Amino acid sequence: MLMSRFFKFHLLVLWFLCSGSIISCNREDDSVPDFPEGSVESVNVWIQDNMKRYYYWAGQMPSKPDYHLPSQKFFASLLSQNDRFSSIVNTEDSSTYLRTVRNMYGFDYAVLQLGNGQVTAVVKLVLQNSPAQNAGLYRGMIIKKINGSLVTAANAEILVNSIPDKTTLDLTVGDWENGNITNEKDITVYYGFSFDQPVLSKVFEQNGKKTGYLYIYDFPDGMSHTLNQKFSEFKAQGVQELVLDLRYNYGGSVASAAALCSLIPSGVSSGSLFIAYKGNKNGGEVKKTFAEQIAYDSNALGFNVLHVNTLNLNRVFILTSGSTASASEIVVNNLKPYLQVIQVGGTTLGKDMAGFPIVDERKPRKISWEIHPVIYKVYNADGEGEYSNGISPQNPVNEYASLPLKQLGESDETLLKSVLNKIYLKSVQETPDNAVKVILESERPFFRGKH
Template structure:
């Protein structure tokens, strides 16, 4: 079982955690061991060594601040993603509707001016899933309160401070919510999410579809199995659905990338990491990056099931981040990447966890700082504002939302229309539907 609520947004660049101890700073202040100030000094020393924007950190921070506030005081104004947690305090971990209950929703304004709230994601084997919640359902009330554009954010924040929520839900029929009922969802863990695949066929051309929720370490056997099935079936086109994928292991992302294009070898360059003056520049090939996952299949084993395509379609949203964006950007030197959907989140950075590994441990805090900017084999990166799609398509252009994998679902149909008829489909981007709020906003995702 994997506890997603802890490290869902972390890119595990290295397989092992850096071992740090509380440094004695001969040139800085001296604080009693175990004091808040001594912990803050360790935080500062660690950040000076690894943090991408270390040269922007304040020269004289306030060591008397609570640790979390002190950590935030060191961050660059450009940094949306670094965070710190106290392993002895569960409340310090990032909280979101998704990582607590296993679902997400969007509040949209319809062409007639009415406001509706639709469930867009329900994780398999999650508390929400086990309560009967389904993608496409409409939520009319949360804990007895009707959802409006004005209170959506407040209601979402309140959910994150509770351990049980009551939802009033129904089905979307004839432009209205029908068959309403109450669903109770309890806080709990969500199991590791399975890869979901499908094969579409038209006029003798087969298109593989693969939904990937995230990139955990150790997923190469599952990826290899899916692509073996695609290859056996004679798949000629591929759609990757990364619309809700926050990222994860860069090694797993590299394994996925190795299964798609033509003419790559173990020595083909995959990624460039650029850090501060201490981290410098690090370049890794496909084989090198995959090997950082100790449970991964080797490059040659993976390549035996490669589809050898010259083009791939990737479905994206504002929740597509980190390793998912690396897949998009780092495939571009080797093939045509046709992005369908919305602009991605814009996390062009990577990091690893920094903690005290002394025995016994003296500091319970874990730091998750941005350490590297990431670039592809051609040196292309710098997408902090997100990666824009070639085919703009709005997921909420048509309600109710259809199941992921349905050929008529808005983003999938936009890709399939381009594959089979060279068009993006009609009304794929309905400007009259306005997104007012989404429960998986960047601030909710990173816990800042």
């Protein structure tokens, strides 16, 4: 299920050097008091020991933390001010997991201020087989009220922050027609699971030139089989250009991201460098080729199998937004040494970090907390990285420039249309930032320490 997997990797989605989890390290610091086993203090010592060993900013951790704090607050007290992504969850306490509109109900929305000053909330994403889809929501629909409150610029933040405390959402929704909301109706969305999302592919053709389009929601392990099938179809149809839609992709398995990257450019071999990881003094620097990184997913097709369906392109278009994060940002950055990457849309989130989960593997397990620390910074084959402020597009395009929003993959959808125009008409449509302003977007993909 998408929700359980989302909890598994939405915090630190780049699994590296670890097919399982990390057992706690032995403590050598005699200055730390011995606390009774099972106490909050003993759990906090375990957290500190592991953070000292793996945490990217271990050198910035306080030397004398307060061991008497609740574990989630203790963990937060260890974090660097530069850290936006490390987190901790108690696997026996669901309240410690991130609760958002997307992972609770299966959709996301944006509150916009239009050019005429009008404020409106628009549904931007609806997951397939989700509570939201089952309730009748679809991309482009307007949300007028949330739990009886009219959505305004003043209360937008309050409303989105109130959603995690509820198990049902009562929405007044409608369609956008010529600046007005029509077909208003009330619907209820119930908290529930959203299942795995399919990869959407299409081929567009004009004047004999074929362009492949691939919408990828996330990068789960085992994805190489689906990608291989999609690229086999693209190759059979003679696709000459490729558009990757990663605008809502929070990330996932870096092995799956590497598999995708191996299928696009020419001149890549199994020994070509894909990624470099740089950690603290304990982690050092580790470099991985395409073949090595793909192989970290034990269910993945090998590089040589995938390479049969490589499109051998010299450029790729990638659609991005502030929800493009982590492994999907690696796709953007780590393809650049091998072909021209033309990024269209918005600036990415800026998660240039990687890590793996740390749990207590004693049997029986004595500590139920699971640590997700930032462990590495990531770089491409040319040593380029350091994009904590996000990766900016060469062609900025406002996804919300024209309402109603078109469905993803439709040729007249704003971001895709701008790329197809560049491919077929040799021009790209740029939208002014002041046309439509984003007041708030509902997604909260990552949280720092305690959400």
